[in-house]
Amino acid sequence: MITLTVNGKQHQYDDDENMPLLWALRDILNYKGTKYGCGKGLCGACTVHLNGQPIRSCATPVSVVGDQKITTIEGLSENGDHPVQEAWQELNVPQCGYCQSGQIMSAVALLKSNPSPTDEQIDIAMSGNICRCGTYERIRKAIHRAAQLKIDVKEQS
Amino acid sequence: MKTIENVSRRNLLKGLGIGSGALVLAVNFPEFIGMPKAIAAGQISKFEPSVYVHINSDNTVGIVVHRSEMGQGIRTSIPMIVADELEADWQQIKVIQGLGDKKYGSQNTDGSRSVRRFYYPLREAGVTARTMLEQAAAQQWQVPVEQVFAKEGYIHHGSSGKKVPFGELVEAASRLPVPDPQALTLKESKDFNFIGKSDVALVDGHDIVTGNTTYGYDVDLPGMEYVVIARPPVLASALESFDASKAKAIKGVIDVVALDNLQEPPLFKPLGGVAVIAKNSWAAMQGRDALDIKWKVSDHKVYNTDTYKQMLKDSCDNAEAVLRKKGDVDTALASADKVLAGEYYVPELIHVPMEPPAAAAHFHNGQFDIWACTQTPQSAQNTVATLLNVAPEKVNINVTLLGGGFGRKSKPDFIVEAALMSKRRGKPVKVLWTREDEIKNGYYHAVSYQKIKAALGPNNEVNAWKHDVALPTISSTFAKGANVIGGEADLGLIDMPYDIANVQCAAGKATAHTRIGWLRSVTNINQAFAICSFADELARNAGEDPKDYLLKLIGKDRQINLAEENAKYGNYGEPMEKYPIDTARLKNVVERVAKMSDWNKPRAEGKALGIAVHRSFVSYVACVAEVSKKADGKIKVDKVWLSVDCGTAVNPERIRSQMEGAAVFGVSIAFFGELTAKDGVIEQSNFHDYPIARIADSPVTNVDIVESDDLPGGVGEPGVPPVVPAITNAIYELTGTRYRELPLNKMGIV
Numbered sequence: 001m002i003t004l005t006v007n008g009k010q011h012q013y014d015d016d017e018n019m020p021l022l023w024a025l026r027d028i029l030n031y032k033g034t035k036y037g038c039g040k041g042l043c044g045a046c047t048v049h050l051n052g053q054p055i056r057s058c059a060t061p062v063s064v065v066g067d068q069k070i071t072t073i074e075g076l077s078e079n080g081d082h083p084v085q086e087a088w089q090e091l092n093v094p095q096c097g098y099c100q101s102g103q104i105m106s107a108v109a110l111l112k113s114n115p116s117p118t119d120e121q122i123d124i125a126m127s128g129n130i131c132r133c134g135t136y137e138r139i140r141k142a143i144h145r146a147a148q149l150k151i152d153v154k155e156q157s
Numbered sequence: 158m159k160t161i162e163n164v165s166r167r168n169l170l171k172g173l174g175i176g177s178g179a180l181v182l183a184v185n186f187p188e189f190i191g192m193p194k195a196i197a198a199g200q201i202s203k204f205e206p207s208v209y210v211h212i213n214s215d216n217t218v219g220i221v222v223h224r225s226e227m228g229q230g231i232r233t234s235i236p237m238i239v240a241d242e243l244e245a246d247w248q249q250i251k252v253i254q255g256l257g258d259k260k261y262g263s264q265n266t267d268g269s270r271s272v273r274r275f276y277y278p279l280r281e282a283g284v285t286a287r288t289m290l291e292q293a294a295a296q297q298w299q300v301p302v303e304q305v306f307a308k309e310g311y312i313h314h315g316s317s318g319k320k321v322p323f324g325e326l327v328e329a330a331s332r333l334p335v336p337d338p339q340a341l342t343l344k345e346s347k348d349f350n351f352i353g354k355s356d357v358a359l360v361d362g363h364d365i366v367t368g369n370t371t372y373g374y375d376v377d378l379p380g381m382e383y384v385v386i387a388r389p390p391v392l393a394s395a396l397e398s399f400d401a402s403k404a405k406a407i408k409g410v411i412d413v414v415a416l417d418n419l420q421e422p423p424l425f426k427p428l429g430g431v432a433v434i435a436k437n438s439w440a441a442m443q444g445r446d447a448l449d450i451k452w453k454v455s456d457h458k459v460y461n462t463d464t465y466k467q468m469l470k471d472s473c474d475n476a477e478a479v480l481r482k483k484g485d486v487d488t489a490l491a492s493a494d495k496v497l498a499g500e501y502y503v504p505e506l507i508h509v510p511m512e513p514p515a516a517a518a519h520f521h522n523g524q525f526d527i528w529a530c531t532q533t534p535q536s537a538q539n540t541v542a543t544l545l546n547v548a549p550e551k552v553n554i555n556v557t558l559l560g561g562g563f564g565r566k567s568k569p570d571f572i573v574e575a576a577l578m579s580k581r582r583g584k585p586v587k588v589l590w591t592r593e594d595e596i597k598n599g600y601y602h603a604v605s606y607q608k609i610k611a612a613l614g615p616n617n618e619v620n621a622w623k624h625d626v627a628l629p630t631i632s633s634t635f636a637k638g639a640n641v642i643g644g645e646a647d648l649g650l651i652d653m654p655y656d657i658a659n660v661q662c663a664a665g666k667a668t669a670h671t672r673i674g675w676l677r678s679v680t681n682i683n684q685a686f687a688i689c690s691f692a693d694e695l696a697r698n699a700g701e702d703p704k705d706y707l708l709k710l711i712g713k714d715r716q717i718n719l720a721e722e723n724a725k726y727g728n729y730g731e732p733m734e735k736y737p738i739d740t741a742r743l744k745n746v747v748e749r750v751a752k753m754s755d756w757n758k759p760r761a762e763g764k765a766l767g768i769a770v771h772r773s774f775v776s777y778v779a780c781v782a783e784v785s786k787k788a789d790g791k792i793k794v795d796k797v798w799l800s801v802d803c804g805t806a807v808n809p810e811r812i813r814s815q816m817e818g819a820a821v822f823g824v825s826i827a828f829f830g831e832l833t834a835k836d837g838v839i840e841q842s843n844f845h846d847y848p849i850a851r852i853a854d855s856p857v858t859n860v861d862i863v864e865s866d867d868l869p870g871g872v873g874e875p876g877v878p879p880v881v882p883a884i885t886n887a888i889y890e891l892t893g894t895r896y897r898e899l900p901l902n903k904m905g906i907v
Contacts, residue, residue: 015408015409015437016408016409016439016440019437019439020439023437023438023439026375026438027383027437027438027439028437030377031368032368032371032375032377033367033368033369033370034368035372035374035511035512035560036374036438036512036513037511037512037592038592038843038844039442039591039592039843040592040843040844040845042843042844042845043511043592043844045511072368073366073367073368074367074368074369076367077367080363080366080367085366085367088362088365088366089358089359089362089363089366092358092359092362092810092814094228094359094361094362094365094366095228095229095230095814095815095818096226096227096228096510096511096512096558096559096560096561096562097228097361097364097365097370097558097560098372098510098511098512098558098560098561099511099560100365100366101368104366122852123852123853124853126852127851127852127853129851129852130511130844130849130851131511131821131852132509132510132511132561132563132822132849133228133511133561133818133821134817134818134819134820134821134822134850134855135814135817135818136821136850136851136852136855137817137855137856137857137858138814138817139852140852
């Protein structure tokens, strides 16, 4: 039995400990916002945060996660108003939307470590996230916009 | 009026927490044929003058999106069209995803035709509802109907200032006869509230950024089993034997069963193989990988990419199926001052939507309830009905969001797999395709070889154009042994728009060894690559500016009549008189893209431009690409400019996003796209060996939309074809090397 902490909520997990976190989240714990795209850590659709760091949940067994804190897209904000989520909506970033949970989780992690990244830094940080629809340019713009929103939030508070 | 709600299904989903507008079950709407509506006893809570729209007494407006959302924004664009004519307030709109049902007309969401085909029917639905609401209010106020008007969800009376919300007119409007469409007046474009506006947020935007969406992969049914299938690596191979002992030993694996072998032609039938049934996705995938299977390998094992390429090349020299013939190319070539020739090769490609195919099915009481990421619910319904021997009415297809489609999800083979597995198991099941499955067992974009020859006169004028192609045909998927292209010729081959006296387009034979399907833009990809590259080659040969030369090649303003040139041209299903091949529009987008890209401005050292233009899906798109050499010597596409004339631009914001996506899609094809086969087996399996463009590969895109009141054309696909040749033409300008074969990463330059 493992206790998995997802978005601050504890779940008792007694299935296969070798199961990648992705499938434990989706099939066992019913967090379906995190998506499957490749199963090999190649596309980033399954990106979640482990103690605030972005990981590929499709290539991370539950046994490795243990009691560390998992954050999924569902836990990013209470009302979908995280600056990255707001910027994404403001710029109508998504097309099909399938990869965007992973894109957003990678972007949030980037902005945490680098509050005001350059295009080049964005390209490096986001290189593991594929979007077949080709929303990359808007992703770049939305990350800059979210950086701006974050500054605005800070200045207000 | 009778509304039937399938309570069991609704409760099932409710219990699962599926909702949020992403997967709302449509109810069965009554048909109407312009007759007075029968009124059921009791209070009327819904006014429903059309299958596409209804108004509820709580003042919400239900708009049915009968087309599939796969990123093109149709769940936003359809409501924009209906709400505009209805004069609804955007906040009162509830978007309802339509079930598969022929009452909606075609739901086949491919061919870039959702807006093109439904712009007027949807406007008619909106204006019908609005007119009846106005009539109901006028009756209520006892004023002439001319004195009332609809605005932002209310009917107003002009002189008195009275107003009534739509919802309060539901009962009265329901009692009125549905007006004759001829008697309705559509709005003038200057009065549009939503059509042509760019400030409408995506209907699903909030759900997407919060992870509150339901794609095919996400559907969950109580007691559901998960199925992953080992399909034959070589098409139509038969199962000889299998050992499931290791698979069954995996925790969570419930059972392993053999499926029927595929009998060709493939159509949309399951491919056969061995299915692993498990308690979760991971166990099913693990179980599948643990199977030990022996196949009786089919004759398609002869398929090897290298020898196939040579075969296609030879086949171009025996291109006997003449598809367009004007004048006499052979005589012109024989008497030419100079003959210029180019040979082009585009490999086999696959869709790789981020969400691989997935479908959930529940067979109970003789009927199938199905949830799937399908582009074509009616085809899914009919295919399941035919193959599993039930009436189509017994097959309910619920359309989820699609995590990309690109043509893959208009083939319902995976949905049939889910249906038959549910029937077999007597339980709800979900069939999941892994990325490997999607790449190795797809419906492929055909590998193609093309040869173009031009006869040039003394001043480099083009007197003849001879274009021979060879590629396995989509028809082979539907008729065993079909080996000459059909509809593919209409997608950028025979509609070559240059003004040349002698033209011949012909196709050679090619036997398919994989399922051939359609991928976004279809054969426009390879045919535009060849034609637009060759135009650039002709310009260079003549020592002229490629843009000026291109305009010259297109020639005078005219409507091209292919029927006069012995060509049977499908024109994307549209009548030529409504959607002609109009060279003026083609030249216009060339001029506009040249202007916006500052074509004539010299570029900095190490940067260069290329240009291409192509009409497809009855829209016109010109592209300029700017490429540069990076410090490591590799080439990057820095910028792409696209000018698009798609007639009336209903949702310019989504048109821009489709063009941005087309630029990236084009980069993927130009740089990376290549499948290879060895002994009939596709060698690639995932994003490491079938790479697609990542963020650093993606250009900065500038999109220009021609303002037009013409009939709406396609948007989802027309952007892609000119991008690839614009890139290779730019690379020629930069490096002096002509790349006639894709992908470019094989050449070591990207």
